Amino acid sequence: MPTYEFKCEKCKKAFSMVRSISEHAKSKVACPKCKSKKVTQVISVFMAKTSRKS
Secondary structure (H helix, E strand, O other), X not given: OOEEEXXXXXXXXXXXXXXXXXXXXXXXXOOOOOOOOOEEEEOOOOOOOOOOOO
C-alpha cells in the first residue's frame, strides 16, 4: 500500500499515512494532532523494493 505525506495548514504538523489508493480517493484526511480537515498533500519520495541485489 502507498504511503501518503501530508501537512496540516492549521498547526503545521507534517505526517504520513499508509492507505489504499481507493481509500485515499474516497475520504478526506484529518490531522492526527489537531483533527483539522485543512490538510494538503505533500510530494514525497518514491521507493521501490526489488528482489535483485545491486
